[in-house]
Amino acid sequence: MKNIEIAGSGYAVPGRCITNHDLEKTVDTSDEWITARTGISTRYVSETENTVSLGCRAAVNAIANAGITPADIDLIIVATMTGDNLTPSTACLIQEKLGINSRHVMAFDINAACSGFIYAMHIASAMLGQYRCALVIGAETLSKIIDWTDRNTCVLFGDGAGAVIMRPGEKSHMAFYADSAGDSSGTLQATGPLLHPALENCQRTFGYLHMDGKEVFRFAVKAIEDSIHHVLEGTGVTPEEIDLIIPHQANIRIISYVARKMGLPMEKFFINLDTFGNTSAASIAIAFAQAQQQGLIRPGMKIVLVGFGAGFTNGAVYIRM
Ligand code: ACO
Numbered sequence: 108m109k110n111i112e113i114a115g116s117g118y119a120v121p122g123r124c125i126t127n128h129d130l131e132k133t134v135d136t137s138d139e140w141i142t143a144r145t146g147i148s149t150r151y152v153s154e155t156e157n158t159v160s161l162g163c164r165a166a167v168n169a170i171a172n173a174g175i176t177p178a179d180i181d182l183i184i185v186a187t188m189t190g191d192n193l194t195p196s197t198a199c200l201i202q203e204k205l206g207i208n209s210r211h212v213m214a215f216d217i218n219a220a221c222s223g224f225i226y227a228m229h230i231a232s233a234m235l236g237q238y239r240c241a242l243v244i245g246a247e248t249l250s251k252i253i254d255w256t257d258r259n260t261c262v263l264f265g266d267g268a269g270a271v272i273m274r275p276g277e278k279s280h281m282a283f284y285a286d287s288a289g290d291s292s293g294t295l296q297a298t299g300p301l302l303h304p305a306l307e308n309c310q311r312t313f314g315y316l317h318m319d320g321k322e323v324f325r326f327a328v329k330a331i332e333d334s335i336h337h338v339l340e341g342t343g344v345t346p347e348e349i350d351l352i353i354p355h356q357a358n359i360r361i362i363s364y365v366a367r368k369m370g371l372p373m374e375k376f377f378i379n380l381d382t383f384g385n386t387s388a389a390s391i392a393i394a395f396a397q398a399q400q401q402g403l404i405r406p407g408m409k410i411v412l413v414g415f416g417a418g419f420t421n422g423a424v425y426i427r428m
Contacts, residue, residue, distance in 0.1 A: 108342060109232050109283075112276030113426065114175065114240075116396035117168025118269040119161050120383060121153035127262070134258040141262045146359025150265030150384030152250045157191045158268070159200045162246030165268035165389075166201055169396070173272040175240065177205040180272075182238040183214035184231055186223025186245045186388040188297070188417075189252060190216055197246065213238065220295075221355050221416025222285070223388030224269070228412075228424050229283040231273050244270040245392035249385075252297045254315035263357075264316070265384035269392025278406070278428075284338035285422035286330075294322045295417040324361060330421035331365045334413045338423035344409055346371060351403060355414040356380035356390040377403065387416065404428060 126149050127138035141147055153161070162185055170177060185198040192200075198214035213234075219226040224245035231241040246268035255261045298314040331354060335346055352375050354362055359380060366373050377398045386393060391412050398404050408428045415421040 108280040110275060110277055111232055111235055111273055111281045112279040114272040114274055114276070115169045115171070115173025116269070116271045116399050117165050117172050118267065118393040118396040119164035119168065120151035120265070120267040120393070121156050121161065123152050123154050124149050125152050130262055134256060134261060136258045136262055144360065145263060146378070146381055147263065147384045148381045151267060153248050153266045156248070158187055158189050158197055158246045158248045159191055159204065161248065161266065161268040162197060162244045162270070163201045163204045165246065165270040165392070166205060166242055166244055169242065169270035169272050175272060177207045178209065179240050180207055180242045181209065181212050182231060182234055182241040183212065184227040184241065184243050185216045186219065186227040187216055187247055188218050188220050188223065188387060189247045189249055201244065219287070219416065219420040220418055221357065221385070221387045221390065222414035222418070222420035222422050223416070224391045225412060225414040225422040225424055226285055226420065228271070228273065229285050229422065232281060232283055235273060235275050239274060241273040242270060243273055244268060245388035245390070247387045247389045249316070249387055252313070252316050257315065259320065260316055260318055263385050265386050267383055267386040267389045267393050269389050269394070269396050271392065271395065280427040282338055282342050282425040283422070284334055286334070287418050287420045290419050293317060294319045295419070324358070326419055327357060327361045327415045328364050328368065330415035330419070331361070331413050332369060334415070334421050334423035335369070335411055338411060338425045342425055344425070348409060349375060349411050350408040351375060351377055351398065351410045353377045353391055353394045353398060353410065353412045355416065356383065356394055357385045
């Protein structure tokens with residue numbers, strides 16, 4: 108286990124809230140179907156903000172919550188699959204907006220889809236020591252890769268960003284677990300614009316997010332349970348002793364299935380997908396910040412963050428606060 112603390116957290120969502128009833132007007136769906144099958148009631152969708160600005164707003168809130176200044180930060184990692192540019196990275200553009208001009212800052216993006224925030228925390232933990240203070244962000248504008256005429260996907264996702272400040276600290280301990288399994292079958296994918304022009308039949312178009320919901324469901328429930336067990340290995344802590352589990356906010360049925368299977372009460376699981384939908388790499392970061400704001404995270408508590416997503420990827424972070 109590593110002596111690392113979360114010094115602060117924050118989140119940001121765009122201004123426009125889309126309800127299930129709003130979606131009834133644009134696709135063949137109903138509030139009843141969406142609520143019963145997913146648990147989602149509303150999601151926030153960007154009209155004017157990009158991934159950089161959402162990530163930056165979450166970062167500003169996390170910095171204020173930690174009581175530090177941007178100048179204290181020397182490592183910035185952004186988990187996203189919807190960065191605004193291929194380059195510069197989202198992290199570098201957030202660095203600029205925050206006015207972090209020191210020459211000894213490392214800033215970069217990573218993509219592990221909905222597990223991205225877990226991966227980014229894991230990477231930050233390995234780099235802290237050499238670096239003093241990490242700003243770890245999960246930020247997405249998924250609305251730009253959603254086909255808003257496809258009822259199978261458009262009801263599920265939202266935009267947003269969350270951030271934490273991580274730094275070495277004796278008070279709390281963390282353990283990390285990550286896993287990936289390459290899968291090019293198209294079960295969960297959004298194809299990119301960068302096929303090489305020399306390739307035959309190359310198309311310079313990108314595809315909307317496509318998902319085989321049932322396959323993803325099967326993967327997700329196993330990934331959550333496996334990740335929780337693996338991250339607790341060597342900690343001496345059992346799943347029953349965990350005070351709060353903050354899972355990737357994809358679908359209430361995935362979470363309640365896992366709770367039943369593991370024999371854990373639903374009250375242990377923090378849920379905000381009803382409000383925000385699935386915000387991919389941002390979801391766990393937003394949920395952590397919101398749980399902290401609500402006073403649900405207190406010193407001495409044992410917490411697990413757990414994610415799963417395209418790739419396939421999955422992973423977890425154990426935190427003894
Ligand atoms: N409104 C009304 N009907 C719908 C909708 C909708 N929004 N979407 C699909 N349907 C229809 C389908 O077309 C299908 O109709 P048919 O029987 O006439 O063909 C019917 O509902 C049943 O469809 P299923 O796909 O079998 O529905 P299911 O019960 O599996 O629920 C869901 C679909 C909610 C997507 C489910 O499979 C699921 O939760 N999967 C996990 C998906 C997920 O969480 N993905 C994100 C995680 S990974 C990541 O975060 C990137």
